[in-house]
Every structure is written in structure tokens, then in C-alpha cells.
Amino acid sequence: xxxxxxxxLSANVEAQLRVLLQHPLPRHVAIIMDGNGxxxxxxxxxxxxxxxxxxxxxxxIVEFCIDPLRLEALTxxxxxxxxxxxxxxxxxxxxxxxxxxLREQVSRLVRKNVRLRVLGNVDAxxxxxxxxxxxxxxxxxxxxxxxxxxxxxxxxxQEILRAVQTLVGVANRGELTxxxxxxxxxxxxxxTHDLPDPDLMIRTAEQRLSNFLLWQSAYAEFWTTPLAxxxxxxxxxxxxxxxYQRRKRTFGGLSHHA
Numbered sequence: 001x002x003x004x005x006x007x008x009l010s011a012n013v014e015a016q017l018r019v020l021l022q023h024p025l026p027r028h029v030a031i032i033m034d035g036n037g038x039x040x041x042x043x044x045x046x047x048x049x050x051x052x053x054x055x056x057x058x059x060x061i062v063e064f065c066i067d068p069l070r071l072e073a074l075t076x077x078x079x080x081x082x083x084x085x086x087x088x089x090x091x092x093x094x095x096x097x098x099x100x101x102l103r104e105q106v107s108r109l110v111r112k113n114v115r116l117r118v119l120g121n122v123d124a125x126x127x128x129x130x131x132x133x134x135x136x137x138x139x140x141x142x143x144x145x146x147x148x149x150x151x152x153x154x155x156x157x158q159e160i161l162r163a164v165q166t167l168v169g170v171a172n173r174g175e176l177t178x179x180x181x182x183x184x185x186x187x188x189x190x191x192t193h194d195l196p197d198p199d200l201m202i203r204t205a206e207q208r209l210s211n212f213l214l215w216q217s218a219y220a221e222f223w224t225t226p227l228a229x230x231x232x233x234x235x236x237x238x239x240x241x242x243x244y245q246r247r248k249r250t251f252g253g254l255s256h257h258a
Contacts, residue, residue, distance in 0.1 A: 016238045017068065023245045026199030028073040029065070030220070032212055033058065035205030035228025042228075048093045053230040055097060059105075064234055066112050066146050069241075073147040073195055075119070077212050081155035095129050098152060102132040106139055113145030119191040120154030121162075147195065154191075156214030163189035192216055200244045202237075204229045219251050 033054060040050030058076060065071040079094055102116075109116055116136050125133070133152075166189045170176040176185075187193060198213060201220040205228045209217065223240040225232065 010235075013235055013238060016242065020238060020241055020245070021068070025069060025071060025241065026221075026244055027071070027196045028075070028198045029071060029200045029202065029241075030075040030077070030198040030213055030217070031061070032077045032201070032203040032206075032210055033229040033232075034203065034210075036230060038205060039228035039230040047090055050228075050230060051090075051094060051097060055101060057230055057232055060234065061232075061237055062114075062146075062148060064237060065148075066114060071146055073149065075149040075151060075192075075198065075213070077151045077154070077210070079120075079152045079154070080211060081121070081153055081158055082211070084153075095126055098150075099129050099132045102136045106136040109136075109148065110140050110143065113143045114140060115143040115145065115147045116140040117147060117149045119149050119151045119159075121158070122153065124153050149192075149195070151212070154212075156209075156211045159191055160215055186215075190215060199249075200240065202240050204232050219249070221247055221249065 036050035036054040037047040038050070039053065040047050043049075062074065062076075065074045078098065083094070084091060106116065118133050118137065122130055122133055163186060167176060167181060167186070171178075192213070197216045197218070198220045201209075201213070201217050201222050203209075203222070203224045205226065207224045213220075221244050223243050225236055225240075227236060
């Protein structure tokens with residue numbers, strides 16, 4: 001994993017970081033990492049080169065979230081349920097990339113007290129990837145530092161339908177009535193049942209939600225950039241966090257100054 005040690009940060013970034021750490025940070029940041037293929041085409045490469053560079057960006061952001069930010073949770077949208085429609089060569093490469101990332105980085109993540117989670121329908125992944133996911137999740141399950149969630153074969157609508165099916169099954173066993181279903185009950189049936197909802201949602205290259213954390217992002221603050229994901233870096237991440245800190249979150253109510 002590439003790292004972003006403080007001694008390599010520019011003076012400008014270090015100054016921004018000092019100001020940022022004086023104010024509350026989001027507990028949970030979610031990122032829609034888009035634009036890998038676009039970046040590759042713009043630079044005269046094939047699409048898989050863009051995905052490879054995108055992993056490098058992800059490594060840097062994860063490292064920065066571990067230290068110095070020490071965030072509670074980071075969720076990265078790595079592979080959607082719709083991504084299976086891409087060319088077979090690209091899908092196979094993305095599965096290989098995920099397997100390689102888990103195999104090569106899990107030891108380092110475990111040493112850094114990171115708890116790794118995978119959100120999505122893991123059962124539909126290739127068996128070799130399922131095994132790697134299982135090992136990575138198992139090895140890091142007792143850690144209590146950054147919770148790194150990789151959304152793989154994930155879709156927000158599919159997650160909601162899965163939660164409904166789970167609750168219907170509980171009801172069919174006579175353990176649940178319609179009156180017992182509230183937001184807290186529904187939340188417990190989601191992949192993110194033990195996580196705080198995202199406070200900040202970051203999207204690169206586009207301005208769509210793209211079926212990502214639909215239930216959980218109801219009150220998330222959005223920050224978008226036209227940059228493609230491989231171009232995104234610590235500087236942009238700090239800009240997003242700074243913008244978040246300047247916003248007043250009223251959750252549908254009125255601010256004290258209204």
C-alpha cells in the first residue's frame with residue numbers, strides 16, 4: 001500500500017490539515033469512485049489501466065483516513081450490481097484487482113487496526129474472490145480502528161429489497177408484526193446495520209447517486225468534483241472535508257439563527 005506520511009505532505013496541505021483537525025470530522029465518509037475509464041482514455045491508455053491507477057488513489061485515501069484523520073468509517077463503491085454488464089475482460093480484471101488487493105494488503109490493514117467489511121451480495125462473486133473476502137474479513141474482525149467498507153456487487157435498491165425480504169421472513173416465523181417495523185428495525189436488516197449513516201458523500205467525475213447507499217444517505221452532505229477518481233488526491237479530500245465542516249446540518253429542522 002502506498003502511504004501518505006506527514007513528512008511528504010506539502011506545506012499547504014499540512015496547514016489545511018491543522019485547521020481541519022480543530023473541528024469535528026464526519027464519522028463516516030462514503031465515496032463513489034468514478035472516472036477510471038475516462039481518465040484512461042484521456043491519457044491514451046486502456047480502461048484497465050484506469051482501474052489500476054484508481055486502486056492507487058484508493059490506497060492513498062485509505063491511508064490518510066487511518067492516520068492522521070483517524071476516521072471511524074470509510075465506504076468505497078468498488079463494484080456495483082450494474083457493473084456486471086461491462087465487457088467480460090474488464091469485469092474479470094476488476095475481480096482480479098479486488099482479489100489481489102485483499103491478498104496483498106490485508107496484513108498491513110490488520111496491523112493498522114483496520115476492520116475490513118464487504119457490503120453487497122458476496123455469494124455472487126467468483127469463488128476465489130469469496131474466499132479472499134472471507135479471509136480478510138475474518139482476520140480483521142476484532143480490530144476497532146477505521147472500518148473500511150468495500151461495496152462490491154452492491155446496489156442500494158437491491159439492499160433495500162433484501163432487507164424487506166429478511167423482515168418478511170421474520171414475520172412469517174411469527175416474530176414480527178407490521179406495527180413493530182420502524183426505522184430502527186429496518187436499519188438492522190441492512191448491510192450497514194452497525195455503522196453510522198454517512199455524514200459526507202463524495203462523488204468524482206459525475207453528480208449522480210448511482211444506486212449507492214440510498215437509505216443511508218438520506219441526510220448525507222454531498223461534495224462533487226469534475227476530477228476523475230485517478231486524479232483525486234489528499235488535497236481534494238481535504239477540500240471535501242473542509243466544505244463539510246462549513247455546512248450547517250439541521251436534518252430538516254431550523255438552525256438556531258433561522
